[in-house]
Amino acid sequence: MAKxxxxxLFETADNAADAGDALKAAGVAPTDYDxxxxxPYPEGAFGExxxxxxxxxxxxxxxxxxxxxxxxxxxxxQMAYPLVQGGKPILSLPPMAVVTYESTMLTxxxxxxxxxxxxxxxPAFKQGLYDTRITEGYIGVLVSVExxxxxxxxxxxxxxxxxxxxxxxGGPSA
Amino acid sequence: xxxxxxxxxxxxxxxxxxxxxxxxKWFFGTISVLGLIVLIAMSTxxxxxxxxxxxxxxxxxxxxxxxxxxxxxxxxxxxAGVMLSAILRLSKAEWRRPATRAAEILTVxxxxxxxxxxxxxxxxxxxxxxxxxxxxxxxxxxxxxxWPNVRTxxxxxxxxxxxxxxxxxxxxxxALIPDFAVLRDRTTGISHRxxxxxxxxxxxxxxxxxLQIIAGVLLSALILPVFxxxxxxxxxxxxxxxxxxxxxxxxxAPYFVVGAVxxxxxxxxxxxxxxxxxxxxxxxxRHEHIxxxxxxxxxxxxxxxxxxxxxxxxxxxGREADEIAVRNxxxxxxxxxxxxxxxxxxxxxxxxxxxxxxSARRNLWIMSLACILVNIGMWLERFLIIVPGLxxxxxxxxxxxxxxxSSVEWIIIIGTFALVSMLMLIIARVxxxxxxxxxxxxxxLRTEIKIGRVTVPAVFRED
Numbered sequence: 352m353a354k355x356x357x358x359x360l361f362e363t364a365d366n367a368a369d370a371g372d373a374l375k376a377a378g379v380a381p382t383d384y385d386x387x388x389x390x391p392y393p394e395g396a397f398g399e400x401x402x403x404x405x406x407x408x409x410x411x412x413x414x415x416x417x418x419x420x421x422x423x424x425x426x427x428x429q430m431a432y433p434l435v436q437g438g439k440p441i442l443s444l445p446p447m448a449v450v451t452y453e454s455t456m457l458t459x460x461x462x463x464x465x466x467x468x469x470x471x472x473x474p475a476f477k478q479g480l481y482d483t484r485i486t487e488g489y490i491g492v493l494v495s496v497e498x499x500x501x502x503x504x505x506x507x508x509x510x511x512x513x514x515x516x517x518x519x520x521g522g523p524s525a
Numbered sequence: 526x527x528x529x530x531x532x533x534x535x536x537x538x539x540x541x542x543x544x545x546x547x548x549x550k551w552f553f554g555t556i557s558v559l560g561l562i563v564l565i566a567m568s569t570x571x572x573x574x575x576x577x578x579x580x581x582x583x584x585x586x587x588x589x590x591x592x593x594x595x596x597x598x599x600x601x602x603x604x605a606g607v608m609l610s611a612i613l614r615l616s617k618a619e620w621r622r623p624a625t626r627a628a629e630i631l632t633v634x635x636x637x638x639x640x641x642x643x644x645x646x647x648x649x650x651x652x653x654x655x656x657x658x659x660x661x662x663x664x665x666x667x668x669x670x671x672w673p674n675v676r677t678x679x680x681x682x683x684x685x686x687x688x689x690x691x692x693x694x695x696x697x698x699x700a701l702i703p704d705f706a707v708l709r710d711r712t713t714g715i716s717h718r719x720x721x722x723x724x725x726x727x728x729x730x731x732x733x734x735x736l737q738i739i740a741g742v743l744l745s746a747l748i749l750p751v752f753x754x755x756x757x758x759x760x761x762x763x764x765x766x767x768x769x770x771x772x773x774x775x776x777x778a779p780y781f782v783v784g785a786v787x788x789x790x791x792x793x794x795x796x797x798x799x800x801x802x803x804x805x806x807x808x809x810x811r812h813e814h815i816x817x818x819x820x821x822x823x824x825x826x827x828x829x830x831x832x833x834x835x836x837x838x839x840x841x842x843g844r845e846a847d848e849i850a851v852r853n854x855x856x857x858x859x860x861x862x863x864x865x866x867x868x869x870x871x872x873x874x875x876x877x878x879x880x881x882x883x884s885a886r887r888n889l890w891i892m893s894l895a896c897i898l899v900n901i902g903m904w905l906e907r908f909l910i911i912v913p914g915l916x917x918x919x920x921x922x923x924x925x926x927x928x929x930x931s932s933v934e935w936i937i938i939i940g941t942f943a944l945v946s947m948l949m950l951i952i953a954r955v956x957x958x959x960x961x962x963x964x965x966x967x968x969x970l971r972t973e974i975k976i977g978r979v980t981v982p983a984v985f986r987e988d
Binding site for chain 2: 385386390393397406428452454463468471472477493
């Protein structure tokens with residue numbers, strides 16, 4: 352049977368965390384529920400699963416690419432139009448270092464941005480079940496369960512203190 | 526440091542989105558006036574390009590005057606963004622919360638404005654179109670086989686400024702994603718669609734928030750070296766110029782960077798006071814924030830003053846004839862010595878004297894005055910480095926000249942201030958200038974601790 356989403360809205364972090372505990376006790380897999388908030392809460396505030404990420408690779412890769420591009424750009428430019436200045440060598444590290452440094456940092460930052468967006472699983476073209484009250488301060492507990500378990504999950508969320516439970520068909524349950 | 530009252534999410538949304546979701550009566554009138562000033566400035570620039578540089582006060586040997594002064598000034602203002610956003614974020618200073626976004630956006634607009642200055646200063650700006658058809662839309666001109674000279678600071682400068690501008694824009698946009706989601710949820714029609722696209726399907730799950738926090742810290746750490754390099758490289762436009770002796774001081778790089786922080790942070794303090802007044806953000810931009818900025822500025826101003834004194838002392842110590850000629854012009858010849866006294870007075874002595882008083886720091890009118898004085902002084906600083914240096918750059922006295930800016934230059938300079946003000950007001954209609962989630966996070970982490978007979982506000986800090 353297909354899984355269906357259900358969203359419980361909670362007023363306090365304690366109630367939302369209680370809902371998470373209840374879902375875990377009911378045998379719902381940690382990957383099947385998530386907490387939606389309008390502000391960052393301290394890590395582990397809801398007892399949520401730990402999700403590893405590989406964000407730190409992106410700036411390193413970007414920096415390497417930028418460094419390579421910078422060195423190639425500066426050295427090839429100077430060799431394409433060799434201009435002797437003050438009797439100094441055509442390929443001179445100090446001036447090349449400035450442009451190379453800037454291109455290293457630029458590419459590192461651009462790749463970091465790409466990494467942030469990618470690791471955040473954005474853009475999410477199908478947003479899924481959501482309620483605008485989340486950005487008013489409510490904490491959403493989004494659960495993905497089998498369709499025949501929807502009623503049971505709804506009861507569980509309500510008992511944990513949900514002020515409202517939203518189902519897939521778009522309307523609030525009450 | 527927690528003088529405000531507790532705030533609820535709905536109230537924060539309502540109050541901080543007031544600039545976007547409401548249309549105050551003064552807005553369109555103010556934009557019209559500023560827009561008119563910008564139009565007049567653009568027409569004047571067009572007149573100058575059509576008639577030639579003879580309509581300005583520029584003449585041998587003072588080939589750099591108001592425009593380059595203004596360029597360096599706006600680059601300096603842009604340093605506030607990284608100072609407040611990156612450094613305070615890395616040090617987890619709580620009082621950064623209302624200041625970061627306004628500072629970052631001021632950075633972007635002041636960089637864009639700064640870049641218009643060398644563009645019109647080329648005299649024939651249409652020649653920059655070579656960049657477009659040489660290698661499409663990549664700003665690397667090698668038309669007719671003449672490649673850029675990468676050993677000059679005039680090539681380092683655009684690479685640094687473009688890097689800083691691109692990084693700042695991306696930094697602002699990434700940090701705006703959660704606030705775009707709030708706007709998506711608060712709007713309807715075409716606004717809802719646009720904000721929805723910009724929010725990219727943001728839901729606010731723990732993974733996304735964790736990455737936002739890491740993004741803030743990581744990007745801050747990456748952008749800080751760029752921030753230091755940008756104004757160092759701008760200072761090398763002077764420090765590594767071959768012909769002007771008085772600019773050949775190794776102190777230029779840190780001197781300019783600290784000066785940029787000084788003018789930039791003062792500008793941000795002024796912008797925050799204005800925003801508090803026009804949008805009624807007393808709950809968010811509190812006296813404690815302006816107080817903290819002022820105390821930071823005392824340190825920055827004193828550092829700047831030290832570098833200024835060192836720069837002058839190095840000149841006198843070396844006793845090279847052309848450097849002494851420049852110092853003679855700056856300190857002994859009227860009206861340059863008057864400008865010099867005004868500059869030192871309004872950049873250091875007057876504002877620091879104000880900031881040393883707690884009641885003055887917490888008086889927003891007095892703080893506004895101090896911040897305006899600093900920016901007048903810092904504009905004068907760049908002018909007094911550039912123009913006297915060029916006016917006395919040759920040992921041969923017959924080539925000495927002075928500089929009198931024409932009305933064309935005055936109008937264009939005033940136009941840049943109107944441009945930045947107009948852009949800030951327009952962007953305040955599109956994005957929240959105080960980050961909503963940052964304020965909400967501050968509310969979640971605040972608490973009260975009872976110590977003996979007193980109950981004091983406190984904030985949790987996550988490591």
